[in-house]
Amino acid sequence: MVRIAKELLGKVLCTNVDGSVTKGIIVETEAYNGRTDKACHAYFAGRTNRTKIMYSRGGLSYVYLCYGIHHLFNIVTNIEGLADAVLIRAIDPQEGVDEILGRRKKTKLERSVGGGPGILSQALGITTHHNGIDLLGDVIWVEDHQKIISQDQIVASSRVGVDYAEEDALLPWRFRIKGNSYTSPAK
Numbered sequence: 512m513v514r515i516a517k518e519l520l521g522k523v524l525c526t527n528v529d530g531s532v533t534k535g536i537i538v539e540t541e542a543y544n545g546r547t548d549k550a551c552h553a554y555f556a557g558r559t560n561r562t563k564i565m566y567s568r569g570g571l572s573y574v575y576l577c578y579g580i581h582h583l584f585n586i587v588t589n590i591e592g593l594a595d596a597v598l599i600r601a602i603d604p605q606e607g608v609d610e611i612l613g614r615r616k617k618t619k620l621e622r623s624v625g626g627g628p629g630i631l632s633q634a635l636g637i638t639t640h641h642n643g644i645d646l647l648g649d650v651i652w653v654e655d656h657q658k659i660i661s662q663d664q665i666v667a668s669s670r671v672g673v674d675y676a677e678e679d680a681l682l683p684w685r686f687r688i689k690g691n692s693y694t695s696p697a698k
Contacts, residue, residue: 528636535602545594581629
């Protein structure tokens with residue numbers, strides 16, 4: 512999942528929600544391992560109604576509510592039975608910008624339109640209704656982008672909001688494209 516979290520940088524996250532196609536370049540991700548990582552939902556809780564999709568085959572969406580209001584979009588990344596996922600933390604909006612701005616109630620492109628996992632889900636129209644969908648379909652999918660992100664363009668740091676995970680909170684499993692204005696600053 513760490514390799515996949517890096518490889519997703521520079522790819523394009525796409526949605527077709529309510530007839531509106533929106534797209535953004537993935538510029539920030541976080542990796543989670545269900546077997547060894549105390550920050551992963553599956554680590555302590557195991558297979559629950561909330562986490563059961565993480566135990567499915569890779570290529571499905573895992574969307575959950577954070578604080579009861581923010582829909583967070585993850586990509587399940589392992590074989591069936593192993594609960595790994597990559598949280599998509601930020602996008603750089605590219606297509607359907609008027610729809611993205613409308614969903615975010617903004618008038619211009621700025622970090623508050625695509626920076627942050629709850630923000631990007633709102634911008635792309637992703638909700639918990641999309642939990643468990645196949646990312647090879649026509650509702651949410653990932654496309655290649657012409658630009659390849661090299662290792663020297665990737666900033667690795669600890670993840671955000673997982674202090675409860677003790678030593679695992681310090682794992683450098685958060686990845687950002689260096690210099691992109693939609694990523695969040697290091698903690």
